[in-house]
Amino acid sequence: MESAPKRGFWEAMNNLDRRIIFLILLVCVAIPLLLNVGAPIPPTRPVQLAYDAVESLEAGDVMMVSIDFDATSAPELMPMLRSALRHAFSKDVKVAMLGHIAIGLPLGHMALEEIAAEYDKEYGIDYVDLGYRPGYIAVMIAMGRDIGDIFASDYRGTPLAELPVMTGVRSYDDIELLFGFEHGAVIDYWVRYTQARFSQRMTFGTTAVMAPDAYPYLQAGQIEGLVGGLKGAAEYENLIGHLGLATRGMPAQQWAHLLVIGFIVLGNLGYFFTRRKN
Amino acid sequence: MGSMGTIIGTWLAGFLTLAILSFLYKDNPFYKLAEHLYVGVSAGYWLIYVVFFDVKPMLIDTFMNETGFEKWIILIPGALGLIMLSRWFPKIAWLSRWPIAFTVGIGAGLGITANLQGYVLPQVTATLLPVTGFTVTDLSNIVLVIGVVTTLMYFYFSKPHKGVLGAGARIGIVFIMISFGASFGYTLMARISLLIGRLHFLFHDLLHILD
Numbered sequence: 001m002e003s004a005p006k007r008g009f010w011e012a013m014n015n016l017d018r019r020i021i022f023l024i025l026l027v028c029v030a031i032p033l034l035l036n037v038g039a040p041i042p043p044t045r046p047v048q049l050a051y052d053a054v055e056s057l058e059a060g061d062v063m064m065v066s067i068d069f070d071a072t073s074a075p076e077l078m079p080m081l082r083s084a085l086r087h088a089f090s091k092d093v094k095v096a097m098l099g100h101i102a103i104g105l106p107l108g109h110m111a112l113e114e115i116a117a118e119y120d121k122e123y124g125i126d127y128v129d130l131g132y133r134p135g136y137i138a139v140m141i142a143m144g145r146d147i148g149d150i151f152a153s154d155y156r157g158t159p160l161a162e163l164p165v166m167t168g169v170r171s172y173d174d175i176e177l178l179f180g181f182e183h184g185a186v187i188d189y190w191v192r193y194t195q196a197r198f199s200q201r202m203t204f205g206t207t208a209v210m211a212p213d214a215y216p217y218l219q220a221g222q223i224e225g226l227v228g229g230l231k232g233a234a235e236y237e238n239l240i241g242h243l244g245l246a247t248r249g250m251p252a253q254q255w256a257h258l259l260v261i262g263f264i265v266l267g268n269l270g271y272f273f274t275r276r277k278n
Numbered sequence: 279m280g281s282m283g284t285i286i287g288t289w290l291a292g293f294l295t296l297a298i299l300s301f302l303y304k305d306n307p308f309y310k311l312a313e314h315l316y317v318g319v320s321a322g323y324w325l326i327y328v329v330f331f332d333v334k335p336m337l338i339d340t341f342m343n344e345t346g347f348e349k350w351i352i353l354i355p356g357a358l359g360l361i362m363l364s365r366w367f368p369k370i371a372w373l374s375r376w377p378i379a380f381t382v383g384i385g386a387g388l389g390i391t392a393n394l395q396g397y398v399l400p401q402v403t404a405t406l407l408p409v410t411g412f413t414v415t416d417l418s419n420i421v422l423v424i425g426v427v428t429t430l431m432y433f434y435f436s437k438p439h440k441g442v443l444g445a446g447a448r449i450g451i452v453f454i455m456i457s458f459g460a461s462f463g464y465t466l467m468a469r470i471s472l473l474i475g476r477l478h479f480l481f482h483d484l485l486h487i488l489d
Binding site for chain 2: 019022025026029030033034036072073074075076102103105131132133134137141152153155188191192193195196197207208209211212216219220221222228229230231245248249252253256257260
């Protein structure tokens with residue numbers, strides 16, 4: 001009986017069960033997270049610019065926060081949302097939240113209530129949740145004329161006229177800064193319909209996937225800053241001096257990236273050697 | 279210690295997280311259960327939002343509360359919305375073309391101006407950069423302009439990629455590949471971030487082994 005041909009190291013690596021790779025990756029992410037090691041994360045220019053945009057606001061100014069993500073992107077966007085809200089409330093900036101992704105808006109509301117409680121802010125006076133209206137573009141353009149046209153009431157059904165935080169806030173002219181949290185194409189609508197038409201100041205936090213698409217807007221000066229992915233969120237946390245999940249996740253992120261680089265090198269070497277042999 | 283509802287919710291979320299992750303080993307009934315639950319709950323949630331944040335306040339309440347012209351004009355979008363549902367009935371499905379034509383017309387009209395005003399012109403302006411010396415900014419500007427021009431050359435298919443056009447297209451491919459690499463790197467970072475988020479939930483909220 002003829003024995004099976006002996007497989008070389010590179011062939012074995014090329015045919016490695018993907019579940020082993022998943023397991024190694026899981027261990028590589030879990031251990032740094034459990035060890036809770038961390039290091040200061042210096043800010044990059046796009047995040048510093050986003051921070052500066054919020055920093056430029058004065059007490060009483062209104063910052064509009066747009067929740068354009070859902071649970072699938074929450075691990076990346078919730079830390080930066082919390083940091084931006086902390087930054088705004090620490091400066092006594094008023095916050096008006098809305099959202100274009102219906103299923104994600106409750107996540108934004110949870111963060112808003114949580115951070116507002118930290119700073120003793122009162123609903124209706126210091127912040128408001130306008131809720132959701134379908135039709136991204138129609139909502140954005142209508143708010144340029146009159147926010148009350150599209151949001152006659154907040155998410156609870158309270159008329160805007162009865163909410164002191166919205167007193168004197170009629171259109172984009174009365175919104176100092178828009179801070180959008182994006183996991184999809186809504187950022188394009190904000191820039192192309194709101195920034196271009198109404199010259200609204202805006203800055204964004206995006207998932208890492210979306211960040212490369214948003215950089216041209218930053219480079220062109222259409223947006224003021226960009227917080228990209230968990231790394232950007234960690235930088236923002238360090239800037240406001242309130243470290244959270246993003247900073248805690250950075251060592252795990254670093255180890256996972258090194259592991260993937262190692263796998264890419266191994267995969268290419270394996271391909272090279274087995275191709276030469278064949 | 280949270281309320282009983284929070285505890286049950288956390289354990290349920292933990293179970294569903296593990297059920298979804300179990301797909302990495304192989305497809306199984308727990309994964310299917312979690313997947314179907316996600317789709318069903320999302321659809322139900324979305325429906326409630328549309329009814330209570332759109333149909334009720336913007337159609338029903340407006341019709342009930344407004345007077346005069348405003349009251350009646352709201353019937354036009356309402357009727358167009360109802361006509362859209364005619365697609366369910368093959369004999370009158372053609373009626374749905376009217377609201378679709380209305381939507382496409384508005385979308386095209388808004389899109390053309392917005393893309394020119396909010397994308398093409400600002401991006402072209404941002405590419406016309408000065409080169410006044412030998413600083414890092416000047417070098418960056420040169421690289422940016424070369425990247426834009428050569429990438430455009432690569433996507434010019436009306437002439438064979440030979441000579442100057444061919445050389446430019448080959449340089450353009452390098453820029454495109456670097457762009458793909460950056461996107462891949464960012465995508466990887468995003469996926470790892472999601473894993474970090476889920477593991478943090480399991481360790482912190484469910485098992486309480488993290489502060």
